[in-house]
Amino acid sequence: MTTSEHAFSDAERLAVYRAIHERRDMRHFSGGVVADDMLQRLLQAAHHAPSVGFMQPWRFIRVRSRPLRESLHALVEEERVLTAQALGEREDAFMKLKVQGVLDAAEVLVVALPPGREQHVFGRRTLPEMDLASSACAIQNMWLAARAEGLGMGWVSIFCPLQLAGLMGMPDGSRPMAILCLGPVDAFYGQPMLQTEKWAQRADLADLVFEDCWGQSPGDAGD
Amino acid sequence: MTTSEHAFSDAERLAVYRAIHERRDMRHFSGGVVADDMLQRLLQAAHHAPSVGFMQPWRFIRVRSRPLRESLHALVEEERVLTAQALGEREDAFMKLKVQGVLDAAEVLVVALPPGREQHVFGRRTLPEMDLASSACAIQNMWLAARAEGLGMGWVSIFCPLQLAGLMGMPDGSRPMAILCLGPVDAFYGQPMLQTEKWAQRADLADLVFEDCWGQSPGDAGD
Numbered sequence: 284m285t286t287s288e289h290a291f292s293d294a295e296r297l298a299v300y301r302a303i304h305e306r307r308d309m310r311h312f313s314g315g316v317v318a319d320d321m322l323q324r325l326l327q328a329a330h331h332a333p334s335v336g337f338m339q340p341w342r343f344i345r346v347r348s349r350p351l352r353e354s355l356h357a358l359v360e361e362e363r364v365l366t367a368q369a370l371g372e373r374e375d376a377f378m379k380l381k382v383q384g385v386l387d388a389a390e391v392l393v394v395a396l397p398p399g400r401e402q403h404v405f406g407r408r409t410l411p412e413m414d415l416a417s418s419a420c421a422i423q424n425m426w427l428a429a430r431a432e433g434l435g436m437g438w439v440s441i442f443c444p445l446q447l448a449g450l451m452g453m454p455d456g457s458r459p460m461a462i463l464c465l466g467p468v469d470a471f472y473g474q475p476m477l478q479t480e481k482w483a484q485r486a487d488l489a490d491l492v493f494e495d496c497w498g499q500s501p502g503d504a505g506d
Numbered sequence: 507m508t509t510s511e512h513a514f515s516d517a518e519r520l521a522v523y524r525a526i527h528e529r530r531d532m533r534h535f536s537g538g539v540v541a542d543d544m545l546q547r548l549l550q551a552a553h554h555a556p557s558v559g560f561m562q563p564w565r566f567i568r569v570r571s572r573p574l575r576e577s578l579h580a581l582v583e584e585e586r587v588l589t590a591q592a593l594g595e596r597e598d599a600f601m602k603l604k605v606q607g608v609l610d611a612a613e614v615l616v617v618a619l620p621p622g623r624e625q626h627v628f629g630r631r632t633l634p635e636m637d638l639a640s641s642a643c644a645i646q647n648m649w650l651a652a653r654a655e656g657l658g659m660g661w662v663s664i665f666c667p668l669q670l671a672g673l674m675g676m677p678d679g680s681r682p683m684a685i686l687c688l689g690p691v692d693a694f695y696g697q698p699m700l701q702t703e704k705w706a707q708r709a710d711l712a713d714l715v716f717e718d719c720w721g722q723s724p725g726d727a728g729d
Contacts, residue, residue, distance in 0.1 A: 289694060290656030295521035298514060299654040300551065302522045303647050308556045323711075328523065330711045332646065333531045335663055337700035339709050344716045351718055366631045377628065395720075405600065405705075406663040408589045412638055413663045416683065419642035420649075423555065424526050427650070431522040433513030440558055440629040440636045452719040460639065471512060477560040482628075486562050488546075488553045493567045495574055496675040497618075 302427040307472045309435030310381065312388040315467035321432055322390065328428035334417035336405025341418045344451050346391040354450055355462060356385040362441045376482065384437050389466025394422060398456030415460060422461060435468035525650040530695045532658030533604060535611040538690035544655055545613065551651035557640035559628025564641045567674050569614040577673055578685060579608040585664045599705065607660050612689025617645060621679030638683060645684060658691035
């Protein structure tokens, strides 16, 4: 059994890697619209993510109301200031980063975990946070599909979850995890925006991969 | 500005959706090997995931030692029994699901969050779990790339994190989140294994998407 039997064609493989490498966390949007069928494809992509015990813990609230969107933006702006203060010496650099995308993007969606998750024990007895991990995989699917469709997406996590849950009428036990901005963009960033802004640099992969033991580089072992 | 300017070609778009829809959480592996350059491509795909504040919180420990792998398998088997007991009436159904993949897969990797994450406040002041979400996106990138390469992957979260951290020599403050099984497979499941096993069915997407308010279906609004 070789791996190639199940492998995609070279062109298909390259397309998958292209989506992975050209996807960006977008903060600048150019308005416009997302066609209904395209939005459905993106949501189906999310819905076909893996999930722990196949629990499918993702819920999406599409924000159609303009006043509601403005309330979301105000919530994000409030937390942006609090985060900047918490950052101390990096406050100024952080404050340069805008959250205008929440107002400008063609679509805004809130992603949340549903109530009743405690019933799902499969794969979560010792790691209850695997529901969040599954929903992150769903968002990543949507992000890659959006890139292939030519749409930008940004994941905003700068908000007070309790206030956001209140704004969206979420039941007790549910938990918001993302405000997604989605829509046409003038241009995709050539590299992560935070790298361009010199907030952080991409690490060397070799520093993140160990062998058999934390901190042990490949080839370090004595044998 | 239309979206099509940045869209992939139709063939490329379809390849991205193919990876998303044909990716499976694999539990059956056929041994073999993963070529070094292929493994590097998969790890680079993971490393190009989005991360909160560009913190890149993913660390990978490749398990080369056979005795270490057997210890991992024993750890998973121990938690499998405890999970089955916690499931009560579904215990028997759960016990039919095997964790043999940890022994059979060509490669096993432990994914973990590093210590020192509390320094990273950007996007995490109110949602500290966004580091886990970022690393889940990295795993999802790797999963899709593996599918395109014709390799199966499974995410095992059935283990005691403290014991796993001990086995891998992980420092205080780090946190393991996945045992990944990766390698050639005889066949990809046509649908999620847990659906085939009648553990759960795929939900109707329409039941997971609301508009403006939790529980409100599109078109429900009075206006």
